Amino acid sequence: MKHGCAPLTTALVLGLACLATPGRADVVSDGSTLNSMVRYFVDSGHVTVRSLINDYALPLEGDAALTVHWNNEHVTIPAIQAPVGSPEAIDAITTASRPISGNAYQDYVKTRNEFEGSLTKGPAAVDGYYSIEEDFVGRQVGAHYNRDLMSAMNLAVVGSYGWDDIKPLPDDRTSTPPSERTTKHVSAVGTQILGPASLLRYGLELNVVDGLQHNPYRNVFAGGTHVPERHPDHRERRDAFVKFNQYLPNRSSMKLDYRLYNDDWGITSHEIETDLDQYITHSFSAHYEYRYYTQTRAYFYQSEYATVNGVDGYLSGDYRMNVLSSHLFGASFHMDMDALAASHTFFGRMAVWLNYERYFNSNNYSADILETGLDFHFQ
Amino acid sequence: MTHARRRTLASSLITALALAALLGLGSGCAANAPAYQREHLVDRIMSFDADARASARKMKTFEAREGSTGGVGGAGGGCACK
Secondary structure (H helix, E strand, O other): OOHHHHHHHHHHHHHHHHHHHHOOOOOOOOEEEEEEEEEEEEOOOEEEEEEEEEEEEEOOOOOOEEEEEEEEEEEOOOOOOOOOOOOOHHHHHHHOOOOOOOOOOOOOEEEEEEEEOOOOOOOOOEEEEEEOOEEEEEEEEEEEEEEEEEEOOEEEEEEEEEEEOOOOOHHHOOOOEEEEEEEEEEEEEEEEEEEEEEEEEEEEEEEEEEEOOOOOOOOOEEEOEEEEOOOOHHHHEEEEEEEEEEEEOOEEEEEEEEEEEEEEOOEEEEEEEEEEEEOOOOOOEEEEEEEEEEOOOOOOOOEOOOOOOOOEEEOOOHHHHOEEEEEEEEEEEEOOHHOOOOOOOHHHHHEEEEEEEEEEOOEEEEEEEEEEEEEEOOO | OHHHHHHHHHHHHHHHHHHHHHHHHHOOOOOOOOOOOOOOHHOOOHHHHHHHHHHHHHHHHHHHOOOOOOOOOOOOOOOOOO
8 A cells, every 4th residue: 555554544443443342442332323314416517416424423431432434425427418529519528527438428427435433532533534436545544632721621633644546547538647645634623612602613724735636537728729637736725714603592503604724826715604503492403504705716727828838837627726706505404303202212312304505606606415314312 | 916915915814813713722711601501502503513524524515616625623535526
C-alpha cells in the first residue's frame, strides 16, 4: 500500500477489534442504536444518487463506544442529450465530467461503498474511513481528543490523514494516468455554555491537499482546441466557523452559523445558515433551514483561455472555481414513537423522520434532496 | 481588489476570528449556567452533535458543487467529482 500507511491502517483495525472484544471491554446489554436512512438526490442535469446509509452505535463498558457506518450509493450520470454528431453533442462529449468510451448516448452508472468505524474511550477517539468505487479508492485515519477546560468550556482537537488512489477509466478524449492524492487535516473546536439556554461553538480548520485535484475526464476549450483540464497539485484550505444555538421559550430553538473559508487558489467564501427547530407535540418536531453561500474565483479560472497554457499552466472548466453564490432551503419532521411505548414496546423504541432540501446556485444549477430515516433503540 | 489583497484580507479575518476565539477561551465563561440549569442545553433540538451526521452529508454534497469545504469540525473524505 502506498505512503507506508498499511501498518497504520492494520494497527487501527486491530486496535478497534481488540478494544471491542469482551475480554477487554464487555459489551453493555442495552443502549445500542441503529439508524437507517434512504437518501435520494436529483439535480437539474438529471444526475441521480440513491444512498442507503446505516449507522450502528454500541456502548461499551468503561465509558467507551463503538460506531460503524456503511453507505451504499448508486450514481447515474445520464447519456449525452443531443443528436449524434451535432455541435451540441460534440461539445457535451468533449467537456463531459464522466468517462466517454465508445457510446456516449447511454447512461453511465457506478456504485460507491463507504465504510467508517470509530472507537471512543472517554475524551479520546480514533476513526477509520474507506470508500471504494470503480475509479477511486479513498482512505482516511484520524484521531480526536477533547477536554473540559472549565465547567462550561470544552476544547477538541482533531487530526486526520487521507490518501486516495484515482484510476481514471478509459476515455476517448483524455488519458490521465493513475494518480494519488493525500489530505492532511487539523482542527481545533471550542464549545462554550453561555447561559442556561445558549451554546456557542467555534473552530479553526486546516486542510493541505496534494496530488490530482481536477476532473480526469474533463476537457477545456483553450487556444481554439480542447485540452485536458489541469489544476495545481497543491492546495491549502483553511476556514473558521462560529455556531450559536439559542433555546427559545416556546419549546423551540434558533441556530445561527457563519463560516469564512480561504485557500491559496484564491477562493474566499462566506456561508451563513440559520435553523429553526420547533416541538409541535411532545414527540413531534419540525426543523426549517436556510443557507446562503458566496465565493470568489480561483486565480487560474477563466471562461475562455487564449492559449493551451492557460494561466500559469493551469486550465479549468470547473464552475466551482468561478464566482458563485447559492441558496438552500430545507424542512424536516421528526417523530419519536415513545408515546406507543406502553402498549407497543417495539414501536416505542423507534423514531422516524423525513427531510427535504432544495438547492440552487448562480450557475443555473439546482438540486432536490429527499431523505427519510428510521432510528431504533435496542433497549 | 487584487488577488493578493483578497488573500491578505481573508488571512487577516481568519486571524481575527482565531484571536476572538482565544479571548473567549480565556474569558472564564462568567455567564455560564450551573448544572441544575442545563436542562434546555441537552435537548435534542439544541445539540450540535445531533446535527453532525446531517452536516457531514451536506458537506459532501456542497464539496461537489462549490469551491470550499469545512465548517463541521471534522475532516471530509471521498471523491469530489460526480
